[in-house]
Amino acid sequence: MDNRPATQSAQSADLTAQLAAHLTDEQFSDLLLGAGAPAVQAHLKVCSQCAEEAERVSAAIGSFEQQSRLWAERRAASHSVLVPRRQSAFAWLHIPTTPQAWTAAAAAVALAVGVGVSVRDGFNFSDRRAPSVQTTSMHASVAQTAAVQAPIAGVQPAAQVSPATGVSPTTLKADNDLLSAIDGELRADESTPASLYGLDTYGPDTAAHGARLRPAKRISE
Amino acid sequence: MQLVLDTDMIACVTGEPTLTELDDIEALDRIYRSRLLRFVAYSTGDQDLAETIVQDCLLKAYNARDSFRGDCAVYTWLAHIATNLVRDHLRTRKFQFWRKIQKTAPDLTEMSSLLPSAESSPESQMLARERAQQVSAVLESLSGNQRTIFLLRFIEEMELQEICEATGMHINTVKTHLHRAVKAVRLKLGGRI
Numbered sequence: 001m002d003n004r005p006a007t008q009s010a011q012s013a014d015l016t017a018q019l020a021a022h023l024t025d026e027q028f029s030d031l032l033l034g035a036g037a038p039a040v041q042a043h044l045k046v047c048s049q050c051a052e053e054a055e056r057v058s059a060a061i062g063s064f065e066q067q068s069r070l071w072a073e074r075r076a077a078s079h080s081v082l083v084p085r086r087q088s089a090f091a092w093l094h095i096p097t098t099p100q101a102w103t104a105a106a107a108a109v110a111l112a113v114g115v116g117v118s119v120r121d122g123f124n125f126s127d128r129r130a131p132s133v134q135t136t137s138m139h140a141s142v143a144q145t146a147a148v149q150a151p152i153a154g155v156q157p158a159a160q161v162s163p164a165t166g167v168s169p170t171t172l173k174a175d176n177d178l179l180s181a182i183d184g185e186l187r188a189d190e191s192t193p194a195s196l197y198g199l200d201t202y203g204p205d206t207a208a209h210g211a212r213l214r215p216a217k218r219i220s221e
Numbered sequence: 222m223q224l225v226l227d228t229d230m231i232a233c234v235t236g237e238p239t240l241t242e243l244d245d246i247e248a249l250d251r252i253y254r255s256r257l258l259r260f261v262a263y264s265t266g267d268q269d270l271a272e273t274i275v276q277d278c279l280l281k282a283y284n285a286r287d288s289f290r291g292d293c294a295v296y297t298w299l300a301h302i303a304t305n306l307v308r309d310h311l312r313t314r315k316f317q318f319w320r321k322i323q324k325t326a327p328d329l330t331e332m333s334s335l336l337p338s339a340e341s342s343p344e345s346q347m348l349a350r351e352r353a354q355q356v357s358a359v360l361e362s363l364s365g366n367q368r369t370i371f372l373l374r375f376i377e378e379m380e381l382q383e384i385c386e387a388t389g390m391h392i393n394t395v396k397t398h399l400h401r402a403v404k405a406v407r408l409k410l411g412g413r414i
Contacts, residue, residue, distance in 0.1 A: 063356075072259035
Protein backbone atom coordinates (compact mmCIF):
# COMPACT_ATOMS: atom_id res chain seq x y z
CA MET A 1 0.00 0.00 0.00
CA ASP A 2 1.38 3.36 -0.98
CA ASN A 3 0.41 5.93 1.63
CA ARG A 4 2.41 8.75 0.05
CA PRO A 5 -0.68 10.71 -1.01
CA ALA A 6 -1.99 10.56 2.52
CA THR A 7 1.29 11.87 3.92
CA GLN A 8 1.43 14.64 1.38
CA SER A 9 -2.10 15.64 2.15
CA ALA A 10 -1.34 15.69 5.87
CA GLN A 11 1.72 17.89 5.31
CA SER A 12 -0.30 20.13 3.09
CA ALA A 13 -2.96 20.40 5.75
CA ASP A 14 -0.33 21.31 8.36
CA LEU A 15 1.10 23.96 6.09
CA THR A 16 -2.33 25.33 5.39
CA ALA A 17 -3.12 25.43 9.10
CA GLN A 18 0.22 27.09 9.82
CA LEU A 19 -0.44 29.73 7.23
CA ALA A 20 -4.02 30.20 8.34
CA ALA A 21 -3.14 30.63 12.02
CA HIS A 22 -1.91 34.07 12.89
CA LEU A 23 1.54 34.70 14.29
CA THR A 24 2.09 33.81 17.91
CA ASP A 25 3.57 36.28 20.33
CA GLU A 26 6.96 34.63 20.15
CA GLN A 27 6.92 34.59 16.36
CA PHE A 28 5.87 38.22 16.29
CA SER A 29 8.60 39.16 18.72
CA ASP A 30 11.21 37.32 16.68
CA LEU A 31 9.94 39.06 13.58
CA LEU A 32 10.43 42.46 15.19
CA LEU A 33 13.89 41.38 16.25
CA GLY A 34 14.70 40.62 12.64
CA ALA A 35 14.83 36.89 13.21
CA GLY A 36 11.67 35.83 11.41
CA ALA A 37 11.75 32.18 10.38
CA PRO A 38 10.98 31.24 6.75
CA ALA A 39 7.58 29.95 7.85
CA VAL A 40 6.83 33.35 9.40
CA GLN A 41 7.89 35.14 6.24
CA ALA A 42 5.71 32.79 4.21
CA HIS A 43 2.79 33.50 6.50
CA LEU A 44 3.21 37.23 6.10
CA LYS A 45 2.93 36.84 2.32
CA VAL A 46 -0.48 35.22 2.55
CA CYS A 47 -1.86 36.92 5.69
CA SER A 48 -2.49 40.57 5.14
CA GLN A 49 -3.69 41.03 8.72
CA CYS A 50 -0.42 39.88 10.27
CA ALA A 51 1.60 41.77 7.68
CA GLU A 52 -0.33 44.95 8.40
CA GLU A 53 0.02 44.48 12.15
CA ALA A 54 3.75 43.85 11.89
CA GLU A 55 4.13 46.97 9.80
CA ARG A 56 2.05 49.02 12.24
CA VAL A 57 3.94 47.92 15.37
CA SER A 58 7.29 48.30 13.67
CA ALA A 59 6.37 51.80 12.47
CA ALA A 60 5.16 52.77 15.93
CA ILE A 61 8.39 51.65 17.55
CA GLY A 62 10.32 53.47 14.82
CA SER A 63 8.36 56.67 15.46
CA PHE A 64 8.96 56.37 19.16
CA GLU A 65 12.67 55.84 18.59
CA GLN A 66 12.88 58.88 16.34
CA GLN A 67 10.95 61.22 18.59
CA SER A 68 12.62 60.11 21.77
CA ARG A 69 16.03 60.57 20.12
CA LEU A 70 15.13 64.12 19.11
CA TRP A 71 13.91 64.81 22.62
CA ALA A 72 17.09 63.42 24.19
CA GLU A 73 19.37 65.33 21.83
CA ARG A 74 17.64 68.59 22.57
CA ARG A 75 17.61 67.92 26.28
CA ALA A 76 21.28 66.95 26.30
CA ALA A 77 22.20 70.04 24.28
CA SER A 78 20.73 72.25 26.99
CA HIS A 79 22.06 70.21 29.89
CA SER A 80 24.25 73.02 31.17
CA VAL A 81 21.10 74.83 32.19
CA LEU A 82 19.07 71.84 33.22
CA VAL A 83 21.59 69.79 35.14
CA PRO A 84 21.06 70.33 38.83
CA ARG A 85 24.08 71.64 40.62
CA ARG A 86 25.86 69.63 43.19
CA GLN A 87 24.33 69.96 46.60
CA SER A 88 26.34 72.31 48.74
CA ALA A 89 27.21 71.44 52.30
CA PHE A 90 25.72 74.79 53.25
CA ALA A 91 22.48 74.37 51.30
CA TRP A 92 20.45 74.14 54.47
CA LEU A 93 21.45 77.71 55.28
CA HIS A 94 19.77 78.98 52.06
CA ILE A 95 22.72 81.21 51.33
CA PRO A 96 22.61 83.07 47.99
CA THR A 97 24.82 81.26 45.49
CA THR A 98 25.57 84.00 42.99
CA PRO A 99 29.25 84.84 42.41
CA GLN A 100 28.66 88.38 43.58
CA ALA A 101 27.22 87.17 46.86
CA TRP A 102 30.14 84.86 47.47
CA THR A 103 32.64 87.55 46.57
CA ALA A 104 30.98 89.86 49.07
CA ALA A 105 31.00 87.12 51.69
CA ALA A 106 34.70 86.48 51.08
CA ALA A 107 35.43 90.16 51.41
CA ALA A 108 33.47 90.33 54.66
CA VAL A 109 35.31 87.33 56.09
CA ALA A 110 38.66 88.75 55.09
CA LEU A 111 37.72 92.08 56.61
CA ALA A 112 36.72 90.42 59.87
CA VAL A 113 39.93 88.40 59.98
CA GLY A 114 42.01 91.44 59.11
CA VAL A 115 40.42 93.60 61.79
CA GLY A 116 40.71 90.86 64.35
CA VAL A 117 44.37 90.32 63.61
CA SER A 118 45.17 93.99 63.69
CA VAL A 119 43.31 94.54 66.94
CA ARG A 120 45.10 91.61 68.52
CA ASP A 121 48.42 92.91 67.25
CA GLY A 122 47.57 96.32 68.64
CA PHE A 123 46.98 94.93 72.09
CA ASN A 124 50.17 92.93 71.95
CA PHE A 125 52.05 96.00 70.84
CA SER A 126 50.71 98.09 73.67
CA ASP A 127 51.40 95.34 76.15
CA ARG A 128 55.05 95.30 75.17
CA ARG A 129 55.37 99.09 75.22
CA ALA A 130 54.88 101.55 78.01
CA PRO A 131 51.39 103.08 78.42
CA SER A 132 52.77 106.42 77.29
CA VAL A 133 53.11 105.26 73.71
CA GLN A 134 49.44 104.20 73.46
CA THR A 135 48.72 106.81 70.82
CA THR A 136 51.59 105.61 68.68
CA SER A 137 50.47 102.03 68.95
CA MET A 138 46.94 102.98 67.90
CA HIS A 139 48.35 104.71 64.83
CA ALA A 140 50.35 101.59 64.04
CA SER A 141 47.26 99.47 64.46
CA VAL A 142 45.27 101.65 62.07
CA ALA A 143 48.11 101.52 59.58
CA GLN A 144 48.27 97.75 59.79
CA THR A 145 44.53 97.52 59.39
CA ALA A 146 44.72 99.68 56.30
CA ALA A 147 47.51 97.53 54.94
CA VAL A 148 45.43 94.44 55.41
CA GLN A 149 42.26 95.99 54.08
CA ALA A 150 43.85 97.45 50.97
CA PRO A 151 43.78 94.19 49.05
CA ILE A 152 40.20 93.64 50.15
CA ALA A 153 39.20 96.20 47.58
CA GLY A 154 40.42 93.66 45.04
CA VAL A 155 38.82 90.31 44.46
CA GLN A 156 41.13 87.90 46.19
CA PRO A 157 41.32 89.07 49.74
CA ALA A 158 42.19 85.82 51.45
CA ALA A 159 45.29 85.38 49.33
CA GLN A 160 46.70 88.62 50.69
CA VAL A 161 46.12 88.01 54.37
CA SER A 162 49.46 87.75 56.02
CA PRO A 163 50.11 84.93 58.43
CA ALA A 164 48.95 85.98 61.83
CA THR A 165 50.96 85.37 64.90
CA GLY A 166 49.12 84.20 67.95
CA VAL A 167 45.96 83.14 66.07
CA SER A 168 44.63 79.90 67.41
CA PRO A 169 44.78 76.83 65.14
CA THR A 170 41.04 76.37 65.55
CA THR A 171 40.37 79.80 64.11
CA LEU A 172 42.76 79.20 61.24
CA LYS A 173 41.14 75.89 60.44
CA ALA A 174 37.68 77.41 60.49
CA ASP A 175 38.80 80.23 58.20
CA ASN A 176 40.47 77.82 55.81
CA ASP A 177 37.40 75.60 55.68
CA LEU A 178 35.18 78.56 54.90
CA LEU A 179 37.52 79.85 52.19
CA SER A 180 37.69 76.39 50.66
CA ALA A 181 33.92 76.20 50.62
CA ILE A 182 33.76 79.59 48.91
CA ASP A 183 36.25 78.49 46.31
CA GLY A 184 34.25 75.34 45.70
CA GLU A 185 31.08 77.31 45.14
CA LEU A 186 32.80 79.70 42.76
CA ARG A 187 34.19 76.81 40.75
CA ALA A 188 30.77 75.15 40.65
CA ASP A 189 29.42 78.10 38.67
CA GLU A 190 31.38 77.04 35.61
CA SER A 191 29.20 75.07 33.20
CA THR A 192 31.71 72.76 31.52
CA PRO A 193 31.11 69.05 32.04
CA ALA A 194 34.41 68.67 33.84
CA SER A 195 33.49 71.31 36.36
CA LEU A 196 30.00 69.90 36.71
CA TYR A 197 31.54 66.62 37.69
CA GLY A 198 34.05 68.39 39.95
CA LEU A 199 36.98 67.14 37.90
CA ASP A 200 38.55 70.33 36.62
CA THR A 201 42.03 71.35 37.68
CA TYR A 202 43.70 74.69 37.77
CA GLY A 203 46.00 74.90 34.84
CA PRO A 204 47.91 77.76 33.33
CA ASP A 205 45.02 78.76 31.11
CA THR A 206 42.67 79.30 34.00
CA ALA A 207 44.52 82.44 34.93
CA ALA A 208 42.80 84.07 32.00
CA HIS A 209 39.48 83.73 33.73
CA GLY A 210 40.54 86.22 36.31
CA ALA A 211 40.98 86.25 40.01
CA ARG A 212 37.49 84.90 40.65
CA LEU A 213 38.62 81.42 39.72
CA ARG A 214 41.82 81.50 41.67
CA PRO A 215 41.77 79.46 44.85
CA ALA A 216 42.37 81.35 48.00
CA LYS A 217 45.68 80.70 49.65
CA ARG A 218 45.50 78.85 52.87
CA ILE A 219 46.42 80.81 55.92
CA SER A 220 49.31 79.26 57.70
CA GLU A 221 50.61 79.85 61.12
CA MET B 222 28.01 58.72 15.49
CA GLN B 223 29.22 56.32 12.86
CA LEU B 224 32.78 57.07 13.88
CA VAL B 225 31.94 56.20 17.47
CA LEU B 226 30.35 52.90 16.55
CA ASP B 227 33.31 51.96 14.44
CA THR B 228 35.63 52.78 17.31
CA ASP B 229 33.60 50.57 19.61
CA MET B 230 33.71 47.71 17.14
CA ILE B 231 37.47 48.00 16.81
CA ALA B 232 37.76 47.97 20.57
CA CYS B 233 35.74 44.77 20.81
CA VAL B 234 37.84 43.05 18.14
CA THR B 235 41.21 44.06 19.49
CA GLY B 236 40.26 43.86 23.14
CA GLU B 237 41.78 47.27 23.81
CA PRO B 238 39.82 49.93 25.64
CA THR B 239 39.07 53.16 23.86
CA LEU B 240 41.24 55.26 26.10
CA THR B 241 40.57 58.47 24.25
CA GLU B 242 36.89 58.41 25.16
CA LEU B 243 37.19 57.20 28.71
CA ASP B 244 40.08 59.44 29.60
CA ASP B 245 38.16 62.55 28.68
CA ILE B 246 35.05 63.24 30.72
CA GLU B 247 33.94 65.85 28.23
CA ALA B 248 34.18 63.38 25.34
CA LEU B 249 32.18 60.85 27.32
CA ASP B 250 29.60 63.49 28.02
CA ARG B 251 29.46 64.67 24.43
CA ILE B 252 29.23 61.24 22.82
CA TYR B 253 27.03 59.29 25.18
CA ARG B 254 24.99 61.74 27.16
CA SER B 255 21.96 61.95 24.86
CA ARG B 256 21.75 58.17 24.40
CA LEU B 257 22.02 57.54 28.11
CA LEU B 258 19.57 60.31 28.85
CA ARG B 259 16.95 58.79 26.60
CA PHE B 260 17.42 55.33 28.02
CA VAL B 261 17.34 56.46 31.63
CA ALA B 262 14.51 58.94 31.14
CA TYR B 263 12.21 56.29 29.72
CA SER B 264 13.40 53.70 32.21
CA THR B 265 12.51 55.90 35.16
CA GLY B 266 9.74 57.99 33.60
CA ASP B 267 11.33 61.04 35.18
CA GLN B 268 13.49 63.33 33.10
CA ASP B 269 14.85 65.31 36.04
CA LEU B 270 15.88 62.15 37.82
CA ALA B 271 17.38 60.95 34.55
CA GLU B 272 19.67 63.97 34.43
CA THR B 273 21.01 63.11 37.85
CA ILE B 274 21.45 59.44 37.06
CA VAL B 275 23.21 60.12 33.77
CA GLN B 276 25.57 62.50 35.50
CA ASP B 277 26.30 59.88 38.16
CA CYS B 278 26.76 57.24 35.50
CA LEU B 279 29.29 59.27 33.51
CA LEU B 280 31.17 60.20 36.65
CA LYS B 281 31.30 56.59 37.84
CA ALA B 282 32.48 55.45 34.44
CA TYR B 283 35.18 58.08 34.37
CA ASN B 284 36.39 57.25 37.86
CA ALA B 285 36.36 53.51 37.15
CA ARG B 286 37.79 53.73 33.64
CA ASP B 287 40.80 51.65 34.63
CA SER B 288 38.51 48.70 35.30
CA PHE B 289 37.11 48.77 31.76
CA ARG B 290 38.72 45.82 30.04
CA GLY B 291 37.52 46.60 26.54
CA ASP B 292 35.75 43.29 26.04
CA CYS B 293 32.53 45.06 25.13
CA ALA B 294 31.47 48.35 23.63
CA VAL B 295 31.82 51.44 25.78
CA TYR B 296 28.10 52.06 25.55
CA THR B 297 27.33 48.55 26.78
CA TRP B 298 29.49 49.23 29.80
CA LEU B 299 27.81 52.57 30.39
CA ALA B 300 24.39 50.95 30.01
CA HIS B 301 25.39 48.41 32.63
CA ILE B 302 26.29 51.19 35.07
CA ALA B 303 23.14 53.13 34.21
CA THR B 304 20.96 50.05 34.67
CA ASN B 305 22.33 49.49 38.14
CA LEU B 306 21.82 53.12 39.05
CA VAL B 307 18.24 53.02 37.77
CA ARG B 308 17.57 49.90 39.82
CA ASP B 309 18.96 51.55 42.93
CA HIS B 310 16.86 54.64 42.41
CA LEU B 311 13.69 52.70 41.68
CA ARG B 312 14.25 50.55 44.74
CA THR B 313 14.64 53.63 46.88
CA ARG B 314 11.74 55.36 45.23
CA LYS B 315 9.26 52.70 46.24
CA PHE B 316 9.23 54.32 49.63
CA GLN B 317 8.97 57.85 48.30
CA PHE B 318 5.35 58.12 47.25
CA TRP B 319 5.63 61.83 46.62
CA ARG B 320 7.95 61.16 43.71
CA LYS B 321 4.91 60.14 41.69
CA ILE B 322 3.60 63.64 42.07
CA GLN B 323 6.86 65.43 41.47
CA LYS B 324 8.22 63.43 38.56
CA THR B 325 8.28 64.96 35.11
CA ALA B 326 7.97 62.35 32.40
CA PRO B 327 9.55 63.01 28.99
CA ASP B 328 7.03 64.75 26.81
CA LEU B 329 7.08 63.63 23.21
CA THR B 330 4.49 66.16 22.17
CA GLU B 331 6.99 68.95 22.66
CA MET B 332 9.03 67.45 19.84
CA SER B 333 6.25 67.82 17.27
CA SER B 334 7.75 70.92 15.69
CA LEU B 335 11.11 69.19 15.24
CA LEU B 336 9.84 66.17 13.38
CA PRO B 337 10.96 65.97 9.75
CA SER B 338 8.16 67.23 7.59
CA ALA B 339 9.55 67.23 4.08
CA GLU B 340 8.76 63.64 3.21
CA SER B 341 5.49 63.13 5.06
CA SER B 342 2.13 64.80 5.22
CA PRO B 343 0.75 66.42 8.37
CA GLU B 344 -1.68 63.52 8.70
CA SER B 345 1.05 60.91 8.65
CA GLN B 346 3.09 62.96 11.11
CA MET B 347 0.12 63.11 13.42
CA LEU B 348 -0.33 59.38 13.10
CA ALA B 349 3.34 58.78 13.82
CA ARG B 350 3.13 60.97 16.91
CA GLU B 351 0.08 59.15 18.17
CA ARG B 352 1.72 55.80 17.72
CA ALA B 353 4.87 56.97 19.45
CA GLN B 354 2.81 58.22 22.36
CA GLN B 355 1.05 54.89 22.55
CA VAL B 356 4.40 53.15 22.79
CA SER B 357 5.48 55.65 25.42
CA ALA B 358 2.29 55.03 27.39
CA VAL B 359 2.60 51.27 27.28
CA LEU B 360 6.20 51.52 28.48
CA GLU B 361 4.94 53.00 31.73
CA SER B 362 2.76 49.95 32.29
CA LEU B 363 5.64 47.50 31.91
CA SER B 364 7.71 46.16 34.76
CA GLY B 365 11.12 47.68 35.28
CA ASN B 366 12.98 44.79 33.70
CA GLN B 367 10.63 44.57 30.73
CA ARG B 368 10.91 48.27 30.11
CA THR B 369 14.70 48.28 30.39
CA ILE B 370 15.12 45.36 28.02
CA PHE B 371 12.61 46.70 25.51
CA LEU B 372 14.43 50.04 25.45
CA LEU B 373 17.85 48.45 25.09
CA ARG B 374 16.69 46.24 22.24
CA PHE B 375 14.40 48.43 20.19
CA ILE B 376 15.51 51.95 21.07
CA GLU B 377 19.22 51.47 21.69
CA GLU B 378 19.30 48.67 19.11
CA MET B 379 21.59 46.50 21.18
CA GLU B 380 22.03 42.81 20.43
CA LEU B 381 20.64 40.26 22.87
CA GLN B 382 24.12 39.32 24.05
CA GLU B 383 24.91 42.98 24.74
CA ILE B 384 21.67 43.27 26.71
CA CYS B 385 22.73 40.26 28.76
CA GLU B 386 26.01 41.99 29.55
CA ALA B 387 24.33 45.28 30.37
CA THR B 388 21.66 43.81 32.63
CA GLY B 389 23.50 40.80 34.00
CA MET B 390 20.60 38.52 33.02
CA HIS B 391 20.61 35.16 31.31
CA ILE B 392 19.65 35.27 27.66
CA ASN B 393 16.49 33.26 28.21
CA THR B 394 15.39 35.71 30.87
CA VAL B 395 16.06 38.57 28.49
CA LYS B 396 14.00 36.89 25.77
CA THR B 397 11.12 36.26 28.15
CA HIS B 398 11.02 39.90 29.27
CA LEU B 399 11.29 41.02 25.68
CA HIS B 400 8.43 38.83 24.51
CA ARG B 401 6.18 40.08 27.27
CA ALA B 402 7.04 43.68 26.48
CA VAL B 403 6.33 43.15 22.79
CA LYS B 404 3.06 41.48 23.67
CA ALA B 405 2.01 44.51 25.70
CA VAL B 406 2.99 46.90 22.93
CA ARG B 407 1.19 44.80 20.38
CA LEU B 408 -1.95 44.73 22.51
CA LYS B 409 -1.83 48.49 23.02
CA LEU B 410 -1.54 49.07 19.30
CA GLY B 411 -4.63 46.99 18.57
CA GLY B 412 -3.04 43.70 17.63
CA ARG B 413 -4.53 40.27 18.16
CA ILE B 414 -2.98 38.31 21.00
